[in-house]
Amino acid sequence: MPKVLVSDKISPAAIEIFKANGVEVDYLPDVGKDKEKLAEIIGQYDGLAIRSATKVTDKILANATNLKVIGRAGIGVDNVDIPAATAKGVIVMNTPFGNSITTAEHAISMMLALARQIPEADASTRASKWEKNRFMGVEVTNKTLGLIGAGNIGSIVADRAQGLKMKVIAYDPFLTPERAIDLGVEKVELDDLLARADFITLHTPLIDATRNIISAEAIAKMKDGVRIINCARGGLIDEAALKDALEAGKVAGAALDVFLEEPAKDNPLFGLANVICTPHLGASTTEAQENVALQVAEQISAYLNTGEVINALNFPSISAEEAPKLTPFVKLAELLGSFAGQLTETAISGIRIEFEGDVSALNTKPMVAALLNGVLKPLLGDVNMVSAPALAKDRGIAVETVNREQVGAYDNLIRLTVVTERQERSVAGTVYGTKAPRIVEIKGITLEAEVTPHMLYITNEDKPGFIGRLGTLMGQLGINIANFNLGRVEQGKDAIALLSIDSELTDGELTQIEGLEGVKQAKRLVFTV
Known part of the structure; x- marks a missing residue:
């Protein structure tokens, strides 16, 4: 019989x-606060259920000789050394x-409190001022709510706002037109949302793009x-600019x-009268705490x-026999x-994954999950290999997989095609030799490139002198090129350059490269390899 330690307070139902x-x-709800005691007993258990009080450090894990799984009742895992x-x-x-x-209900509550100045009116009334004329509010009915982020929480906010007879417009790079129709919202660009919204609420992860x-x-x-209104992440708003x-x-x-x-x-x-503040209460309800406790136990x-x-959060489901x-x-x-995700800037409507040759006979489910994780992470941030398929489904992204025997030169090949509102973009790769991944095709153009931590991707006109101009500029910028990989459709048409470089490009360096004669697109790419 497996044995689990619950080291924080959770619902008895769990x-x-x-x-x-x-x-x-x-059930030892106080042991999570006692690092020495936890380290002493953790070796007895196959599983550990925690909330935020227990800190699972490398020292704790060193003593966890039988531990197979840690479950956090909640979303944040800053207290676990993953x-x-x-x-x-x-x-x-x-x-x-x-x-x-x-969290969605808290955002709606904050919006209504803001519209009617409820906290300040409450304080004034308690102070016996009775300033009825001072607190003139606004209705939310028929107002436009601008939703920045239309994922799981944002879609619930949209539903509740529509119940309040608000018009909802949404900006989300991954929101497809079909999904927007399902949600009953109007999909817009960010500038359009900013210009039209009476209320703006944020429901997006904190990543470089946000x-x-x-x-x-x-x-x-x-x-x-x-x-x-912001009930999502600190850092989405420039607080000085807002003040x-x-x-x-x-x-x-x-x-x-x-x-x-x-x-x-x-x-x-905090010193401004027209600001309502709460201490990160988005998840703080009895029902939410019960839900996460039951889920982690299951x-x-x-x-x-x-x-x-x-x-x-750290690995897909793969058996010991399959792992090698x-x-x-x-x-x-x-x-x-990740390659495709970093190049994608508009809503994704479909993803097609083709497995060719030997790889098609393996368990492809973990590969699909890993691939979706790579595509979604650059824009969503808070994604893992298990949650990625569900997030893709929630956002109306159609995922198609195709398994076939070898049809080309490679014993195994994985080809990814991302379908957006504007275009289809494909990239293919293989594994051979030292088992290091190789990119062998981009947008139907054949090339071969090792994936390295820092890369530069360029589409350019295939005209004489371009490579020289690019090399000269890179030298002037002090950027060392480790590998230079080239491919083209045909002479004089579009070409691709994929460079491995020794450091990440700055915004200024990328701007200069984008301005080089012949460049159609330039993107910096960052990989964990």
Whole structure:
């Protein structure tokens, strides 16, 4: 009988789920705060269920001689050393969807409180001022809500807002027109949303593409009197720019549950009367805490009893027998996905994955998951190999897989085609020799390139002198080229250059490369290899 330690306080119903699934469970809700005691006893257990109090460090894991799985009741896993767990062969799971309704409801609550100035009116009334004329609010009915991010939580917010008779417009690079119709929202570009929305609410991960998405420049494009709600991530809003806009009256009010630095204690926004602040309460309801506890108990039990992996953060489901054969192909699939994902800027409607030759006879499910993870991570950030297929489905992305015998020169080949509103883009790769992944085809153009941490991708006109100009510019910029890979459709037509370089390009360097004569597109690519 597998044995699980629950080291933080969770719902008693979760304990009963373990027992009903034939799992022996020790409920010691205070031991997570005692590092020495936890390190002393962890070796007895196959599974560990935690919340935020337990810190699973490399020292704890070093003593976890029997541990197979860690389950976090909630989404954040900052308290788990995932690389150390992976090295130890321990699956790390979370419950990313248990808080969705609660967080969406908090955003709606913040919007309504902002519209009617409820917190400030409450404080005034308690102070016996009775300032009825001071707190003139606005209705949300028939107003336009601008949704930045239309994933799991954003789609729930859209549904609730429509119930309030609001018009909902949404900006999300991964939102397809078909999915927008299903949600009943109008898909728009960011500038259009900023110009039209009466209320703006954010529901996107914090990645490079979304950091300070609400900047001084973005605020200047908004309606006068706009109201902004953020229950997603601190760092999506430039807080200094927001403060200036609030003081100037450009922004009528803001409601914030998250901040750039947390715990937030001396934030300059706190001194403004037209700002509502809560201490990261998005997931703080009885129901949400119950949901994540029950989910983590189900997930840990399933893994220990059947090997099923749900919401794993560090590896797809692969058996010990399959691992030696699958691992290099899983890595290739993720790199191909990352390549395509970093080049994709518009909504993805479809993904086609072709397995040719020997690889088609293997278990392709982990490869599909790894590939989708690679495609989605550059825009969504908070994705793993298990959650990626569900996220693709939620966003209306049609995923097609094709298995066939060898048809070309390679014993094994994986080809990925990404279909967007504007175009289809394909990339193919293989594994051979030292089992290092190789890209062998881009947009139907044959070339061969090893994937390295820092790369530069260029599409250009195939005309004499281009390679010389590019090499000269790279030398002037002090960028060392490790490998230079070329391919073209035919003489005088489009060509591709894929360069391995020794350091990541800066924005300024990339701008200069984009301005080089003959360049149609230039992209910096970053890979974990």
